[in-house]
Amino acid sequence: MDYLTIIQILDSMLRLSAPLIFACLAGLFSERSGIFDIGLEGKMLASAFFSAAVAAATGSVWLGLMAGLTASMILAAIHGFASITFQGNQLISGVAINFLASGMTALIGQNWFRLGGRTPSLSGDGRFLPIEFPFAESIGKIPFLGPIYSELLSGHTILVYVALLTVPLTWWLLFKTRFGLRLRAVGENPEAVDTGGVSVSFLRYRAVLICGLLCGLGGAYLATGMAAGFIRDMTAGKGFIALAALIFAKWRPAYALYACLLFGFLEAIAIRYQNITIEGVGTIPVQFMQALPYILTIVILAGLVGKAIPPKAGGEPYVKER
């Protein structure tokens, strides 16, 4: 494995991690405020569909992105409505959103485009194109450090950079602002927040909507950045992998980034090395390489992560008076 190959794998890792980062941070906001959300998958899927559909219809990826964010935030609001206002079971609401998104996107897609739930392929302004950094060509010629700039950092779609920037932004918002302090408090001890005269519901609604916004970015990236169009169930479990990453990261932003990068890295390795031959051991079958990310997920979650303590009030609807 030479140096350039490693750079290419890391490059692929960034591409594959971006949707996980969005979804993982989305879950972080929601769960830190005490609302469990297993509907990340469904929100991403809805956003992926509507962003691709609107981008295909209008030819503008930005309008598509807006549509995707709106769809995702509407689903987030439904989840908030069910679990905050009506104090329903958050897991059931999340499952319902997943089913709703999976069925709804295929149905509407078939009705609009008659392509079996698929949207037409996007081209030109209908999708996010890779951004080449200035002087990437000439800097790339510098040995060792050059390829890091030209191959690894340059040449991604804008949403990949947004995903990476969202991590410090999340950290700042959660740990350096008044809103963040209250948001964390409401996930640990909503009674105290309420006693302090701050509305628990309003805080939680805001957290859930931020969650919707981030899921929307992740979904739009899948359909208009990574691929060129929507296909049925294209999220393929990314929302759940993001949840695993969230637990692995113990609900902290920086660790969430590392966890998502790790999962992206494993996926990139599995894609690139389907048949590795190790001297003396023989050929590792491709099935093993493809199962590797999932095996490692179990190993990491079961053994390495230590005790992951979720926000104390997570999953419990807040009842003001008993």
Place this chain on the structure above:
Amino acid sequence: MKIIKGIFASVIALLFMGINLFAEPAIIFDIGGKFDKSYNESAWNGAEKWKSETGGSYREIEIQSEAQREQALRRLAEAGSNPIVMTGFSFGSVLDNVAPDFPDTKFALIDFVVDQPNVKSIVFKEHEGSYLVGLIAGMTTTSDTVGFVGGMDIPLIRRFGCGYVQGVKAANPDINVIQNMTGNDPSAWNDPVKGGELTKAQIASGADVVYHAAGGTGVGVLQAAADGGILGIGVDANQNHLHPGSVLTSMLKRVDVAVYNSFTEGMDLQTGTVVILGLKEDGVGYAMDENNQDLISAEVLEMVEATKASIINGDIVVHDYTTDDSCPAS
């Protein structure tokens, strides 16, 4: 009330009899769906052609999961559809169980051989068509590296890959062929994101022509090839129009003809037989149209036509992977 019930019951009975008297053909599409721009869409085109030519109607089911295979098959058979056409090798084991339960129903299975008296098996010599597109790829590449992206890792898809490699090596034995499979379960037929990633990896390794045999996943392969400024090769249906100028050619597998013929034969379908369609029978081939005519030069075309003739008359024998589960070229 009793009278109404009686009328109702007899109407229902009549309806069922009606279905049995005027049996409609039916088709079940494999996972990937009838709009995969590839295999299933080709089958759908055949069914639609039959519909528009005869004015008849047919039933169809697009299965969404493995569990629905047997369910869909039994439902259509119980409803009296006849004949029932299935696209995809995955129906093989299911059909083997179901066919004896419906001795009066005729089944046609594409891509797999099931030995039952009421089943007609239709298989293609994909290796022959793949050999030709491999030859074109080998004569077109300038980096001496070409790629292959398969869908689900099964012997059938290895047959595509093996034929392709043989064709490439016939053009130039020094060309390196990178082969990747998308996955090990049927979801590998519908994962364009992964198909795109595999293609990007192959491009990074120097490939400048990438052939896919991956159903819906191939949409991502051809997209990544077009984005990366290299040439893709389509499969099953003519995919040259997907990215004009960036799709070198397409390996045609006339699933549409197989479906059309099965529907046309209707109740006269010759069951208990195995039909093998190769270059000779025009069951496989390569696609030339206005989208790729500038990509393939006259001399390449001449060479390919000559090779095609040699394969048909038996001078060149393309090795079939499924006969011994191995490939002489790699």
